[in-house]
Amino acid sequence: MSSARKLVLLAVAAAIVAGLVYLFSDFQSEDTGTAAPAPSSATPSTVTTTTATSSPVIDVPSNPDTDAAEDTVRQALSVAFTWYPATDRSPTDAYARARNWFTESLAESLLVDVHTERGPGAQWGQWASDNAKIVADVNVGCSGCPPDTDSLIHRVASIHQTSIIGDKSTAITPDTTVWVTLTKDSDQWLLDSIRY
Known part of the structure; x- marks a missing residue:
């Protein structure tokens, strides 16, 4: 599997995990009845992923x-x-x-x-x-x-x-x-x- 494909799969997996964490944290929060509910369209603004490699992936053009x-x-x-x-x-x-x-x-x-x-x-x-x-x-x-x-x-x-x-x-x-x-x-x- 190419490095680019691995990075795409890693980014998709990270987005899914971030979404699940966001949903799970919403269930965990205490509702005192005074806070306004979050809009139903709220999504995380950014997803940050890290990889185990220390060097950036360089897309070398093919000849x-x-x-x-x-x-x-x-x-x-x-x-x-x-x-x-x-x-x-x-x-x-x-x-x-x-x-x-x-x-x-x-x-x-x-x-x-x-x-x-x-x-x-x-x-x-x-x-x-x-x-x-x-x-x-x-x-x-x-x-x-x-x-x-x-x-x-x-x-x-x-x-x-x-x-x-x-x-x-x-x-x-x-x-x-x-x-x-x-x-x-x-x-x-x-x-x-x-x-x-």
Whole structure:
């Protein structure tokens, strides 16, 4: 839930509580018969809310170009790191499914079925026999990245994978971190490099 949404909900809750306190205090007051009744339209003039955060919420304007590039990273890596070991020959099959988000040069380098120290290794065979599905969840950041340009964006992605066998899910540790660059091809951002 976004910070702005939390603040709105907190303000609504505070207004309800303030209204209940106001009504409850009206019932508690002693009526001596001499005081004029409060008008039926009386409402509290202000409601003050405080939050537990010490810093103000800053609404940072969204950049549609940057948002599109980060969406590309999330979509591409979610597909590239979601595996079906019972039917996929290797993680390369997942890269092939993510092909639409890669530049030609990146696709050529990734779609070669090579075995390296990266990847599941012997675990792949166990997942295949268990009919496991490996699902990826991707978070994108830009800590320490060079400044964005109109045609080149650098990002860091953290990929969290979960093994699902039947109704049992198990987190795969550790998460995988990759550094990616994106280039703009006409009006579409494409991944141009993935580095571990």
